Amino acid sequence: MMQKIKIVKKxxxxxxxxxxxxxxxxxxxxxxxxxxxxxxLRFPCCGKLYPCDVCHDENERDHEMKFASRMVCGFCSKEQPFQKSKPCIRCSENVTRVRSSHWEGGKGCRDQTLMSRNDDRKYANSRMKTVSKKHVGQLVIKKKPTNEK
Incomplete structure (x- = not known):
């Protein structure tokens, strides 16, 4: 007969x-x-810190999650009351990335500084925006003659 050997993993x-x-x-x-x-986020149900509610649910299966009341800044580790849209009270960094891809005042959605130089749209209409000084000409401001008596 064969004996079964149990391997115990530490x-x-x-x-x-x-x-x-x-x-x-x-x-x-x-x-x-x-x-x-x-x-x-510090969750009041268990008093533990987790990066998000999903991480909490994955690790803590024995109880139901309650919404976090405190947070710890990722840049300076300062624990503070939970604030959704305000920056950190110690280092003034935003704790959520602030980005928007909505139409912003007629400029469009593309940030040309972040675009690749191989992207044709980065330089679209750039020839239309530059005008030479020769074409524009120089403005000459003349002084009004004053009557001296």
């Missing part, structure tokens, strides 16, 4: 991350679910 201890105020969080507080959120 469990790795959970990685404890030490938060030092003034130093950034790992990956500036982002996670695989929300790459544009630079903060960790």
């Amino acid at each position: 469990k790795k201890p959970e990685q404890q991350i030490v938060i030092v105020e003034g130093e950034p969080l790992p990956d500036h507080g982002t996670c695989k679910h929300y790459r544009k959120s630079y903060r960790w």
Whole structure:
């Protein structure tokens, strides 16, 4: 008869991350679910820090999640009350990426400084925008003659 041999795998201890105020969080507080959120949230249901609600649900299956009341800045690790749209109270960095692809005042949606130089749209209509000084001419401001008596 063959004997079954059990191989026991050692469990790795959970990685404890030490938060030092003034130093950034790992990956500036982002996670695989929300790459544009630079903060960790402290959930009142368990008192633990997680980068997002999905990370909380993956790791804490024994209780239901309550909305976070506090957050930790991903740039300076300052714990503060949860504020959705305001910057950090210590380092003044935005804890969420501020970007918009909406039509902005007739300029369009493309930011030419971020576009690739191989993109034809980066230089579209650039010839129409530049005008030579010779074509425009120079303005000569003449002084009014004053009557001296």
